[in-house]
Amino acid sequence: MTGKRTAYIFPSLLTTGGMFFGFYAIMAALTGQYERGALAIVAAGIVDGLDGRVARAMNATSAFGKEYDSLADFLSFGIAPAVLIHQWALVPFNRVGWAGAFLYAVCGALRLARFNVQHYVGDERVFKRYFQGLPIPAAAVVLVSTLLFYLEMGWGASLGSGDHGRGGWAWLPLVLVYALGILMVSNIRFRSMKDMDWHKSRPFVTLVGVVLFLTVLTIHPAVTLFLLSWLYLASAFHSHREYRRLLAEGKEVEEDEVKDFTV
Numbered sequence: 079m080t081g082k083r084t085a086y087i088f089p090s091l092l093t094t095g096g097m098f099f100g101f102y103a104i105m106a107a108l109t110g111q112y113e114r115g116a117l118a119i120v121a122a123g124i125v126d127g128l129d130g131r132v133a134r135a136m137n138a139t140s141a142f143g144k145e146y147d148s149l150a151d152f153l154s155f156g157i158a159p160a161v162l163i164h165q166w167a168l169v170p171f172n173r174v175g176w177a178g179a180f181l182y183a184v185c186g187a188l189r190l191a192r193f194n195v196q197h198y199v200g201d202e203r204v205f206k207r208y209f210q211g212l213p214i215p216a217a218a219v220v221l222v223s224t225l226l227f228y229l230e231m232g233w234g235a236s237l238g239s240g241d242h243g244r245g246g247w248a249w250l251p252l253v254l255v256y257a258l259g260i261l262m263v264s265n266i267r268f269r270s271m272k273d274m275d276w277h278k279s280r281p282f283v284t285l286v287g288v289v290l291f292l293t294v295l296t297i298h299p300a301v302t303l304f305l306l307s308w309l310y311l312a313s314a315f316h317s318h319r320e321y322r323r324l325l326a327e328g329k330e331v332e333e334d335e336v337k338d339f340t341v
Contacts, residue, residue, distance in 0.1 A: 089133035089143055093150045096125035100154025107162040113229055115162045116222035120303070122154035123215050148190050155218035156186030160255070163221050167251035178255040185259035186214045208321050209268045212261040216268070220258060220307045224251065227304035266314050267321040
């Protein structure tokens with residue numbers, strides 16, 4: 079019995095670790111340590127990718143774990159990025175800036191609530207291949223990778239103080255929080271990657287790909303993360319078109335079924 083309880087506790091400890099990184103990111107943002115805050119959110123994303131897999135591997139999934147993970151996601155990928163991006167770049171925009179940060183956080187909460195409702199309905203086909211709307215961890219990574227890219231290029235060390243010497247580049251974070259908020263609550267389909275078992279079907283190719291990725295990441299982590307996150311964002315053009323094609327061919331869930339799961 080003790081071993082079984084430990085199995086349930088361990089994934090929750092990982093979730094708590096992710097929540098810690100999110101809270102640390104908020105503290106870092108409030109003290110002007112934007113790079114540390116961004117890296118903390120990236121770390122929270124890594125932990126978030128592990129806790130669910132660990133829970134399934136240990137056969138320790140539970141309703142409590144799902145709810146706790148959702149709350150942790152809202153802190154780490156909803157509140158923390160909104161505070162971080164506001165303090166870093168949106169303060170000079172006054173009400174428009176904090177309204178954009180608030181919109182991002184609220185849309186993140188709505189995205190998580192819709193996802194939870196869909197899971198409670200119990201039709202996993204909706205998520206096996208596609209996400210409905212941009213996942214909140216992906217939205218957070220797009221935001222913080224943009225911040226890290228700006229700092230790497232020397233463009234955004236003092237955007238929050240009103241240094242708009244880079245012209246149009248200073249407006250991108252503002253446009254981004256509004257766009258990402260809307261994408262999270264949209265019906266645009268993003269690939270979930272859950273149906274891709276590359277490590278089973280093509281283990282050698284997967285190994286080579288991981289090695290190449292780690293090599294490039296080591297050379298230029300900020301640029302690599304920025305390009306990958308924006309590439310996933312742009313992939314929605316293909317994935318949504320593919321989803322509509324499969325729907326028309328009767329190979330996916332019916333459109334009216336999907337609509338029943340929305341809020």
